[in-house]
Amino acid sequence: MKDMKWFEEMEARIPHGEVRTRFAPSPTGYMHVGNLRTALYTYLIARHAGGKFILRIEDTDQGRLVEGAVDVIYKTMAECHLEHDEGPDVGGPVGPYVQTERRPLYKEYADLLIEKGHAYRCFCEKTESEEDSGDFDRADDPCRVMSREESARRAAAGEPYVVRQLIPHEGTTTFHDEIFGDITVENKTLDDQVLIKRDGLPTYNFANVIDDHLMGITHVVRGSEYLSSSPKYNLLYEGFGWDIPAYVHCSPVMRDAHNKMSKRHGDPSYEDLIAQGYLTDAVVNYVALLGWSPGGEREIFSMQELAEIFDIKGISKSPAIFDIEKLKYFNAEYIRAMSPEAFAAAAEPFIRKAVKKPEISAAAIAALLQQRTEVLTDIPEKLDFFDELPEYDTALYIHKKSKTDEAGSLEMLRAMLPVFEGISDWCDENILAAMTGMAEKCECKNAKVMWPVRIAAAGKAVTPGGAVEICRILGKDETLRRMRVGIEKLEKSLG
Numbered sequence: 046m047k048d049m050k051w052f053e054e055m056e057a058r059i060p061h062g063e064v065r066t067r068f069a070p071s072p073t074g075y076m077h078v079g080n081l082r083t084a085l086y087t088y089l090i091a092r093h094a095g096g097k098f099i100l101r102i103e104d105t106d107q108g109r110l111v112e113g114a115v116d117v118i119y120k121t122m123a124e125c126h127l128e129h130d131e132g133p134d135v136g137g138p139v140g141p142y143v144q145t146e147r148r149p150l151y152k153e154y155a156d157l158l159i160e161k162g163h164a165y166r167c168f169c170e171k172t173e174s175e176e177d178s179g180d181f182d183r184a185d186d187p188c189r190v191m192s193r194e195e196s197a198r199r200a201a202a203g204e205p206y207v208v209r210q211l212i213p214h215e216g217t218t219t220f221h222d223e224i225f226g227d228i229t230v231e232n233k234t235l236d237d238q239v240l241i242k243r244d245g246l247p248t249y250n251f252a253n254v255i256d257d258h259l260m261g262i263t264h265v266v267r268g269s270e271y272l273s274s275s276p277k278y279n280l281l282y283e284g285f286g287w288d289i290p291a292y293v294h295c296s297p298v299m300r301d302a303h304n305k306m307s308k309r310h311g312d313p314s315y316e317d318l319i320a321q322g323y324l325t326d327a328v329v330n331y332v333a334l335l336g337w338s339p340g341g342e343r344e345i346f347s348m349q350e351l352a353e354i355f356d357i358k359g360i361s362k363s364p365a366i367f368d369i370e371k372l373k374y375f376n377a378e379y380i381r382a383m384s385p386e387a388f389a390a391a392a393e394p395f396i397r398k399a400v401k402k403p404e405i406s407a408a409a410i411a412a413l414l415q416q417r418t419e420v421l422t423d424i425p426e427k428l429d430f431f432d433e434l435p436e437y438d439t440a441l442y443i444h445k446k447s448k449t450d451e452a453g454s455l456e457m458l459r460a461m462l463p464v465f466e467g468i469s470d471w472c473d474e475n476i477l478a479a480m481t482g483m484a485e486k487c488e489c490k491n492a493k494v495m496w497p498v499r500i501a502a503a504g505k506a507v508t509p510g511g512a513v514e515i516c517r518i519l520g521k522d523e524t525l526r527r528m529r530v531g532i533e534k535l536e537k538s539l540g
Contacts, residue, residue, distance in 0.1 A: 159208065392418070
């Protein structure tokens with residue numbers, strides 16, 4: 046008979062009287078969108094209730110561990126404002142918060158479960174895949190009905206074994222999920238899953254139950270693929286005589302109606318989305334709405350606002366479709382809402398990919414881009430004319446709406462050249478005044494002056510900003526040089 050004092054001391058450590066949630070990733074390389082959503086919902090449930098959000102690293106599957114993956118988890122959570130109250134890096138009352146550091150206690154609880162008659166040692170030789178899948182006939186397993194004395198004797202003699210859960214043959218198990226309601230399964234459909242592997246490490250299915258209980262977790266948020274395992278978790282809780290937490294099983298995030306998102310199929314992780322020019326706050330806001338509705342028409346929320354309004358009842362049973370175009374919309378909204386200084390800072394690395402000349406102001410270019418940018422990675426291709434005037438066809442000078450053609454554009458550039466040369470203070474106001482003054486003099490619309498100047502300055506029909514802004518950023522000398530190039534091109538074209 047086990048001495049229960051140690052177990053009583055473990056129970057005494059468990060916090061009570063508050064909502065406690067956990068995000069428990071495996072360090073396998075990157076944070077995919079589904080993982081981020083789980084972390085986000087877990088965080089929001091805790092914050093909405095004024096409770097605690099815990100980070101736990103589940104590293105018992107040693108074969109899948111990726112070096113540096115734990116750092117990715119910390120970095121992603123910090124960037125996404127998912128501040129955890131307890132975890133490996135900040136400590137807490139129920140540590141350690143890394144599963145491999147908790148290894149000794151899993152055996153203690155497995156032995157207790159054996160003693161209570163809800164688990165057994167299995168000495169059968171099976172492959173690891175058979176053990177993991179529970180692919181065996183329980184009725185024919187001699188270990189299941191082995192006497193406790195013989196089992197203990199063989200274990201003491203050093204014979205290798207796994208610990209399996211003893212699932213009843215008869216009856217049903219019912220569990221409640223906050224999203225899917227009550228679900229009942231027949232016990233005969235459940236396998237005697239492995240709890241402790243031959244190497245002494247627990248399986249995920251055992252460790253997460255032990256850890257959730259000992260950490261006082263009140264709400265367990267995970268993917269709906271774990272619905273089928275929940276009856277076995279419940280039987281473990283009942284075997285120990287523990288309270289069962291609230292289950293929140295979220296349907297998957299899909300790339301389309303038929304396929305789940307997958308890194309293997311090229312779907313982006315959180316890090317990929319950031320590298321593709323999406324803002325963290327936009328990604329978090331969008332991911333929050335993948336399968337959850339706050340009600341009403343509003344879609345843009347800060348993290349604080351999400352925490353205030355988050356309600357589990359708003360989570361849908363249906364899978365959510367990841368729509369990159371919708372994310373672009375969110376991203377554009379967040380870009381437009383940034384301060385000019387913040388946008389300039391975010392945009393500068395992308396501006397400098399195209400604009401290498403230090404005399405050309407990245408901040409000035411950013412001011413042109415903020416209202417015209419959906420994704421930061423779109424920026425470089427819009428700016429390829431600043432460093433170097435591209436080769437262009439003089440047909441660009443023909444613009445029906447502006448009522449310009451090659452001959453008229455040549456005449457206008459020749460007229461504007463000395464006017465621009467005469468500007469001493471090269472600023473928007475004076476550049477604009479020079480061009481509108483010319484339009485007045487020629488008794489034509491402003492566009493008839495501005496279009497030829499813009500084409501000469503940029504060599505492109507589509508630019509961020511108009512003729513005034515482009516000329517100002519290029520500077521007086523470069524603008525005049527490009528106008529002379531334009532005049533020369535038109536003269537050659539017209540013969």
